[in-house]
Amino acid sequence: MVPQKIVCSGCGFCLYEGDLLKSPQDIIKKYNGRCPNCNKKLDFSPESVTVSPYRAEEADAK
Numbered sequence: 116m117v118p119q120k121i122v123c124s125g126c127g128f129c130l131y132e133g134d135l136l137k138s139p140q141d142i143i144k145k146y147n148g149r150c151p152n153c154n155k156k157l158d159f160s161p162e163s164v165t166v167s168p169y170r171a172e173e174a175d176a177k
Contacts, residue, residue, distance in 0.1 A: 125155035
């Protein structure tokens with residue numbers, strides 16, 4: 116299974132990281148539409164999604 120990570124585009128704060136796929140709308144709702152770190156308004160548009168390959172060595176460093 117490929118892990119998922121959702122970060123704030125304003126400050127890079129990790130809003131969600133895990134093996135269970137969650138919709139961006141669920142994450143936005145969890146934080147009441149604002150990043151808890153920088154207070155940026157959270158929104159989701161397919162054009163703003165970045166998909167990156169998973170790197171096992173980065174996960175091992177955690």
